Amino acid sequence: MAFDGIVLSRVTHQLSELLTTGRISKIYNISRYELLMTVRAHNTNHKLLISIHPMYARIQITHLNYPTPEVPNALTMLLRKHMDGAFIEKIEQIGLDRIVKMTIKGRNEFKDLVTYYIYIEIMGKHSNFVLTYEDGKIIECLKRVSPSESTRILQPGIYYELPPLIPKKNPFTSYYTPSDNLVKVYEGFSKDLSNEMLYRIEAHQMFDTVMSEIAQSNHLYISTFKDKEYYHVIPLTYLGTDYQEYELFDGLDAYYDSKDTKDRIKQQTNDLARFIRKEYDKNVNKLNKLEKTLFDSQNSDDYRIKGDLLYASLPLIKKGMTSITVDNYYDGTKMTIALDERFDGKTNANRYYNKYQKAKNSLKVLKEQIALTKEEINYFDTLNTLIENANYYDAIEIKEELENLGYLRKKGKEKIRKKKGEPHYQTFRTKDDIIIYVGKNNLQNDYVTFKKARKTDYWFHVKDMPGSHVIVHSDALDEYTIRLAAKIAAYYSKGKNSSSVPVNYCQVKSLKKPTGNKPGLVLLGHYKTIYMDPDDTFFNEIKKG
Structure with missing residues (x-):
């Protein structure tokens, strides 16, 4: 550790x-x-x-x-x-x-x-x-421990006792012997420090000298070996790699920031992500049922034909019959028709006519419902993509959006806005000092596209899939900037782990905001398309604005 x-x-x-x-x-x-x-x-x-x-x-x-x-x-x-x-x-x-x-x-x-x-x-x-x-x-x-979890109980009202401590030598005051197992003999030694101490002793450094270096260190040294980071208060030279030196607390910030940020965001947004996935799955299931019903309704002529054939065969039908086989004069074949034994032939025929009329009348409603359900699926598919790349503030704004649209009940106002009332969109600056805005949710996408951007700025977005709106704050673009912005758009999209992702781009003046639709949707006029392989190498070419 x-x-x-x-x-x-x-x-x-x-x-x-x-x-x-x-x-x-x-x-x-x-x-x-x-x-x-x-x-x-x-x-x-x-x-x-x-x-x-x-x-x-x-x-x-x-x-x-x-x-x-x-x-x-x-x-x-x-x-x-x-x-x-x-x-x-x-x-x-x-x-x-x-x-x-x-x-x-x-x-x-x-x-x-x-x-x-x-x-x-x-x-x-x-x-x-x-x-x-x-x-x-x-x-x-912060974490309660019950008797069922451990013999060492940690609960309010219990008297605190230190955990069992193994007696060991203090390395700052004890005499070292070559036979010592450093981890087992000395307090505070980890495997990494033990490896470093043994490596230095083999290089003819004294144990006391190394401990003195440790006792005076107010720095942290971070080394990368086989894509894994290691750190200590002295350089870990046994790894044979370069290291970066930091002030102690700056080094801990540098080491842990990227490692526990995702975990923290996951904890803070887990309920929201679960809700979005549940809504997406619910609408997918609903669409399957609607399409099945539509298929049955579109084949409703079968009910009318059965009604016609039953009317033509009324003398042959008696109460108590569960089915009848008649000549189908529409195609010259025999057809077996199920009957309700409680009714006579005329009532059975009318029941089939009613089914036919009901199915016919439902076609328009079914098609409207299918269109609305597809919109819901696309919307929650977009949110699924956005929540994956969201930080805490991005996620809170997604929650606010869902509350405004009535999907979630408002539980109180959360102060998430900056002083100017802007959403927490991402700002980057290229090596040519060109500013790039990236929306990380639908509220941010609408803001950077229709409020922050000028008409002559350029807009980038992946084609036919959810993703971030990327705005390049420039009137003219060279090939390098086009490829860079397209790579950013591909990276912050559902196609992040794909290859050759199509990215549309155009000037903001070619965009229109459809009225009455959910946030984040735009209509494109004239645009061009470029294909990019998404990766995170663009972070080396830009800096946060």
Whole structure:
């Protein structure tokens, strides 16, 4: 595990220097596994991120911007009740294990000064955040553990106990012997650090020298080996690859940002994505039933023929008969017709005429319903594609769109707009300093196409499939910009994993917005088409605007 006890020792050291005496405020539960809070210390606001994610558990100061829920949940309210306004008295690591203990002092509802303890356990799938009173009684956990899950119970009202700790040597103060198994003998050692230490010892470096380098490091070194990233507070030279050096917390941001962003978005938007898939599947099933009914209705002449033949054979039909075989004078064959034994021949014939008339009258309605259902399928197919590439704000805007159209009930206003009231569309800038706008949902697509873009700008979109609207803010395009914009449009589309994806492009003045239709739809006038193989290499050629 990259975030081992040695890395945590350097993190704890810096947190202690930066946050001790700091005041806690603005506490958010930003995902199932994460807490974000602001700590005002030494005239500076620091954003403290605590994650108990099974794969990405850590504690750090972050400089990244995380979306915060507009409405706090019950856990957030409870933490704010006890922690908001409290001062951090002490931050310490339990030995060199992956456990941090924070001592904070705040005031209870009676304004009495009280002491709380926070335990952050960074132990893979067993990671947790625990808030206790001074006597150790648990107030709340980010992840509750019941007796059925573990012998170590973590529930409100239970007294907190540290997990079982294996006695090991402190590598900063102990004497090294070549026979030592570093991971088993020394506190805080991970497999990666053990490999690095053994590699350096073989290169005739002293154990104490390496540990001294670690003790003085305030940096993080990230190496890439066989498409996998590794990091530590000293360069992992045993990998034999180049590395990038960062300030400690900047390095943690760089390493984890791309890794847990998708997971966080999935947690935050999972219900919305499930709703969209359910609506799509529901309409596909509905279309199949409608088309089957239409097929039966289009062959309704069979009912009329049976009615005619029964009228021609009335003397032969008696109550109690379940069928009759008659001559079909339409084609000269024999036809067996099912009868309702409760009725006579005339009533049975009229029943077939009624079925014929009903089927005939339903044709127009069925065709209208099929057209509407196909529109619904196309709409939710588009949302399926857009939600795959959505960040938190994109997804919230998709939810807002569904609420406005009546698919979802509004549960309250969420402040997701920028100051200018714009949706959160993506802006890129090419090497030639040309601006490109990318809509990540239907609200953004409509905005960048019909409000943000000029008439002389160029519009790109994949042909006959869902995708983003891409606007190139330029009156004239060279071949490089055309191919770049087309590649962006293909990448942010349903054809992302296909090859030779057709992309239509034209000037915005050639587009029309159909009245009465759902957001994101346009009508094209004169346009051209280019075929592109989608990939993410275009990110190397552009920068975020």
